[in-house]
Amino acid sequence: MSPECVRQDAESLRREVSRWESQARQRERRLAELERELLEKSSRAESLRRQLDDATRQLEESRRRHGEAEQKLSLRLQQCEDELARQAAAPARVKYVSQPVEVEVESADSQRALAELQAKNGGLQEQLSVQRQLLRELETQLHESQRTCAQLRTQILVYEGEMERAQGQLEVEMQNLEEEKNRVIEEAFIRAESEMKAVHENLAGVRMNLLSLQPALRTLTCDYNSLKRQVQDFPFMLDKAITEAKQEICQVISDVSSTNQELLRKYKREMNLRKKCHNELVRLKGNIRVFCRVRPVSQEEQDSAADAKTMLSFDSDDDAILYLANKGKMMTFELDKVFPPQATQQEVFQEVQSLVTSCIDGFNVCIFAYGQTGSGKTYTMEGVPDNPGINQRALRLLFSEVTEKAPDWDYKISVSMVEIYNETLRNLLGENPSDKLDIKMNPDGSGQLYVPGLTEFTVQSPEDINRVFELGHMNRATACTNLNEHSSRSHALLIITVSGFNSATGNRTQGKLNLVDLAGSERIGKSGAEGSRLREAQCINKSLSALGDVINALRGKHSHVPFRNSRLTYLLQDSLNGDSKTLMMVQVRPGLLSLSAVRTRQTFLYYPLHPHLKSTPTHTHTHTHTHTFVSLSLWGPVIDIMHSLAPYPNLNHHN
Numbered sequence: 284m285s286p287e288c289v290r291q292d293a294e295s296l297r298r299e300v301s302r303w304e305s306q307a308r309q310r311e312r313r314l315a316e317l318e319r320e321l322l323e324k325s326s327r328a329e330s331l332r333r334q335l336d337d338a339t340r341q342l343e344e345s346r347r348r349h350g351e352a353e354q355k356l357s358l359r360l361q362q363c364e365d366e367l368a369r370q371a372a373a374p375a376r377v378k379y380v381s382q383p384v385e386v387e388v389e390s391a392d393s394q395r396a397l398a399e400l401q402a403k404n405g406g407l408q409e410q411l412s413v414q415r416q417l418l419r420e421l422e423t424q425l426h427e428s429q430r431t432c433a434q435l436r437t438q439i440l441v442y443e444g445e446m447e448r449a450q451g452q453l454e455v456e457m458q459n460l461e462e463e464k465n466r467v468i469e470e471a472f473i474r475a476e477s478e479m480k481a482v483h484e485n486l487a488g489v490r491m492n493l494l495s496l497q498p499a500l501r502t503l504t505c506d507y508n509s510l511k512r513q514v515q516d517f518p519f520m521l522d523k524a525i526t527e528a529k530q531e532i533c534q535v536i537s538d539v540s541s542t543n544q545e546l547l548r549k550y551k552r553e554m555n556l557r558k559k560c561h562n563e564l565v566r567l568k569g570n571i572r573v574f575c576r577v578r579p580v581s582q583e584e585q586d587s588a589a590d591a592k593t594m595l596s597f598d599s600d601d602d603a604i605l606y607l608a609n610k611g612k613m614m615t616f617e618l619d620k621v622f623p624p625q626a627t628q629q630e631v632f633q634e635v636q637s638l639v640t641s642c643i644d645g646f647n648v649c650i651f652a653y654g655q656t657g658s659g660k661t662y663t664m665e666g667v668p669d670n671p672g673i674n675q676r677a678l679r680l681l682f683s684e685v686t687e688k689a690p691d692w693d694y695k696i697s698v699s700m701v702e703i704y705n706e707t708l709r710n711l712l713g714e715n716p717s718d719k720l721d722i723k724m725n726p727d728g729s730g731q732l733y734v735p736g737l738t739e740f741t742v743q744s745p746e747d748i749n750r751v752f753e754l755g756h757m758n759r760a761t762a763c764t765n766l767n768e769h770s771s772r773s774h775a776l777l778i779i780t781v782s783g784f785n786s787a788t789g790n791r792t793q794g795k796l797n798l799v800d801l802a803g804s805e806r807i808g809k810s811g812a813e814g815s816r817l818r819e820a821q822c823i824n825k826s827l828s829a830l831g832d833v834i835n836a837l838r839g840k841h842s843h844v845p846f847r848n849s850r851l852t853y854l855l856q857d858s859l860n861g862d863s864k865t866l867m868m869v870q871v872r873p874g875l876l877s878l879s880a881v882r883t884r885q886t887f888l889y890y891p892l893h894p895h896l897k898s899t900p901t902h903t904h905t906h907t908h909t910h911t912f913v914s915l916s917l918w919g920p921v922i923d924i925m926h927s928l929a930p931y932p933n934l935n936h937h938n
C-alpha cells in the first residue's frame with residue numbers, strides 16, 4: 284500500500300474516532316441533564332415531604348390547642364358553676380337555672396352579676412363556636428393536606444419509577460456506547476497497525492531505492508557539473524561553430540549553384556533528348572494508333588440477336604487481336620489494342636493516358652471516338668456521371684500532373700467546347716451557342732489557325748471541369764430538339780490547351796489535346812434519305828471521308844494533305860500535322876454484327892468511305908504494303924476506318 288493511501292486511511296479513521304467521541308460527549312451531556320432532572324425531582328420530593336411534615340405538625344398543634352381550649356372551657360364552665368353554687372349559698376337568693384337558666388333576681392348585685400355571667404357565658408359560647416369552626420377548618424385542611432400528601436407520594440413513586448427507567452436506559456446506552464467505542468478503537472487500531480506495517484515496508488523499499496539511487500545521483504551530479512562547464516564554454520564554441528558553419532554553407536552554396544548550373548544544362552539536354560526519343564518512339568510506333576472497343580451486348584440486343592456473340596472473339600494471349608467469324612471463315616484483325624466488352628473505363632483510360640500527358644510536354648494530341656450510332660462513342664469519351672470517360676479523366680490527370688511539376692513549372696489549362704453540325708462550327712461555351720464560328724489564319728503571321736470568338740475557360744479544379752461540362756451540355760441541348768439524335772449527327776470536340784512556363788529555365792511549352800466524339804459513322808443511302816436528313820448524311824460522310832483522307836495523306840507523307848476538305852480536319856489541322864499524335868478509338872456495337880442483321884441488309888446501310896471499297900466482300904492489297912485488307916459490309920464501320928487509315932503498318936487482317 285502506498286504512503287498516500289495509508290495517510291488517507293489514517294485520516295478517515297481519525298475522522299471516525301472524532302465522530303464517535305462527539306457522539307459520546309453528546310450522550311454524556313444527556314446523562315448529566317438526566318441526573319440534573321433526577322436531582323431536581325428528588326429535591327422537589329424532599330420539599331413535599333417537608334410540607335407534609337409541617338402540615339402534620341400544624342394538625343397536631345391545632346389538635347393540641349383544641350384540647351387545651353376544651354379543657355379551658357370546661358374549667359371555666361366549672362368555675363362558673365362553682366361561682367353559681369357559691370352565690371346560691373349566699374343571703375341574696377339567686378336562683379340559677381342552667382339552660383334554660385331561670386334566675387330569680389332578688390338583688391341588684393345579683394342581677395348584675397347574673398348579667399355579667401350571662402354575658403361571659405355568651406362570649407364563651409361564641410368562643411366555643413369559633414373554636415369549633417376553627418377545628419372544622421383545621422380538619423378540612425388536614426384532609427386536604429392528607430390528600431395532597433397521598434398525591435405527592437404517588438407522584439414521587441411515578442418519578443422514582445421514571446428515574447429508575449431512565450437510569451436503566453442510560454446504563455444500557457452507556458454500555459452500548461462503551462462497547463461501540465471499544466470496538467471502533469480496536470478496529471482502528473488493527474487497521475492502523477496493518478497500515479503502519481505497509482508504510483514501514485514501503486519505507487524500507489524507498490530506503491533501498493534511495494540507497495541504489497545514490498550512485499546514479501553521484502553520476503548525475505558529475506554530468507551536471509561537466510554540462511555546466513560545457514554551458515559556460517558554449518557561447519565561445521557556438522561562435523566558433525557558427526563561423527565554421529557559415530564558411531561551410533557558403534562553400535556548399537557555391538558548390539550547389541555550380542552543380543545546379545550543371546544539372547540545368549544536363550536537364551535541358553535530357554529534355555531535348557527525351558523529346559527526340561519520344562518523337563522517335565512515336566515514329567516507330569506510328570503516331571496514328573488504332574484501338575478498338577467492343578461494347579457489351581445489352582439485354583434487348585441479346586434477346587433480338589441471340590447468335591451475336593458468335594461473331595466476335597478475342598485472343599486471350601494477345602490483346603491486339605480481334606477475330607471475326609463470317610460465313611464459316613475466320614478473319615483476324617491486328618490493331619494496337621482491342622478492348623473486350625468487359626474492359627472498364629479505367630482500363631481504357633490507362634492505355635490513353637500517356638498520350639494525354641504528352642500534351643504537357645508540348646505535343647498536340649487528337650483522340651477520336653469513331654463508330655456507328657449506339658456503339659459507345661459518347662460512353663467512352665464522356666462516360667456516365669458515376670463512371671466518367673476519357674474527357675473528365677484526362678482533365679483530372681492533367682491537373683494532378685501539373686500540380687506535381689509545380690513550382691518549377693507554372694501551367695495554365697484552358698478548355699473550349701465546339702460542335703460541328705452540317706459543316707457549321709458552334710461555340711458550346713459561348714453566350715450564343717447558335718452563332719456560327721469561322722476558322723481563320725492567325726494575323727500574327729505564325730501560320731497558325733484560330734477561331735475568332737471561340738470561348739476559352741481557364742480551369743483550376745475538378746469543380747471547374749464539371750461546371751464547364753454542364754454549360755457545354757446545356758448549350759448543346761438548347762440548340763436542338765432531340766439531343767440524342769442531334770449528338771449522333773454532329774461532332775463534339777473538347778479542346779484542352781496546356782501552356783507551361785518554367786521560371787528556372789525560361790522554357791515555354793504549349794500542347795493541345797483534342798477529344799472528339801465523332802458523328803455516327805452509318806450513313807443513309809442516297810435513295811433512302813431526302814431533305815435535311817440527306818444533307819446531314821452528306822455532311823457526315825464528307826467530314827469522315829475528309830478525316831480518312833487527311834490521315835491517309837499524313838501516313839503516306841504526301842506533299843499535300845487535304846485539311847481544308849472539311850471543317851473538322853481544317854479545325855484540327857495543327858493537331859494532326861507534324862509530330863502530333865492521333866488515336867482512333869473504333870467503337871463496335873456487337874448487336875449489329877449479328878448474322879440476322881447481316882441478312883437484312885437494309886437495317887444498316889453502310890457504304891465505305893472510299894469509292895474503291897465496295898460493300899461486297901473483296902480482297903485488296905495496298906500499293907505499298909503486303910498486308911491484305913478485306914472490305915466487308917457487315918464489318919462496315921471498322922473496315923471503313925481501317926481502310927481510311929491504310930496503308931497502316933500496325934493493322935493486319937488475315938483471311
Ligand SMILES: Nc1ncnc2c1ncn2[C@@H]1O[C@H](COP(=O)(O)OP(=O)(O)OP(=O)(O)O)[C@@H](O)[C@H]1O
Binds near residue numbers: 656663771
Ligand atoms: N463499354 C460500355 N459499357 C456499358 N455500356 C455501354 C458501353 N458502351 C456503350 N454503352 C451504352 O450503350 C448505349 C449507347 O452508347 P453511346 O450513347 O455512348 O453510343 P454512341 O456511339 O455515342 O451513340 P450516338 O452516336 O448516338 O451518340 C448507352 O446506353 C451506353 O451507356
